Amino acid sequence: MKKTILLVTMSIAWAGSASAADSAFATAGAAQSVTAEAGTLKAVMQQLGRDYAALNQAVLMEDFEAAANAALHIAKHDQPSLGQKVKIMAGLRSEMSAFKQADGKVHSLAVDIKQAAEANDMPLLIQRQSAMLSACMACHTGYRSKIKNILN
Ligand code: HEC
Numbered sequence: 001m002k003k004t005i006l007l008v009t010m011s012i013a014w015a016g017s018a019s020a021a022d023s024a025f026a027t028a029g030a031a032q033s034v035t036a037e038a039g040t041l042k043a044v045m046q047q048l049g050r051d052y053a054a055l056n057q058a059v060l061m062e063d064f065e066a067a068a069n070a071a072l073h074i075a076k077h078d079q080p081s082l083g084q085k086v087k088i089m090a091g092l093r094s095e096m097s098a099f100k101q102a103d104g105k106v107h108s109l110a111v112d113i114k115q116a117a118e119a120n121d122m123p124l125l126i127q128r129q130s131a132m133l134s135a136c137m138a139c140h141t142g143y144r145s146k147i148k149n150i151l152n
């Protein structure tokens with residue numbers, strides 16, 4: 001019973017960008033042998049990596065529509081399974097809010113990028129895109145090895 005309450009509380013605490021927890025990620029390349037197990041944070045990150053690569057390519061091709069689309073996918077990125085979230089929350093404890101802030105930063109940059117792409121504003125687009133790469137890497141620097149230890 002206690003455990004149920006804890007799980008519910010944690011899933012509410014995590015919420016934020018909750019809605020997209022299924023679609024894109026369900027199709028996230030089961031064919032590729034390197035693709036991580038469905039529902040893991042690692043699989044979510046692998047999809048983010050593909051979406052970021054698509055954004056990069058769109059910028060290089062000056063394809064604003066594809067850039068807006070890639071940015072939308074990044075903004076709506078999937079979430080790991082509840083089991084993974086619980087482990088991460090239990091492992092990070094007081095650092096959880098900073099971790100979520102790091103995620104929120106990428107999210108808001110993705111929204112900025114989408115808007116810049118829709119406005120065909122290349123200078124703003126690449127400025128926000130490079131800020132995004134910094135934001136991805138800031139979280140990796142701070143949490144990647146810690147979370148690998150927590151999850152594996
Ligand atoms: C809130 C923190 C956070 C943010 C923000 C973040 N990542 Fe990650 N990322 C992680 C963690 C933690 C791992 C390690 C996961 C694991 O190995 O279980 C990771 C791993 C990865 C990996 C490696 C996956 C593999 O197969 O080992 C890629 C690729 C990746 N992230 C891409 C991105 C991209 C692109 C962005 C920005 C658009 C981003 N990440 C933003 C936390 C974050």
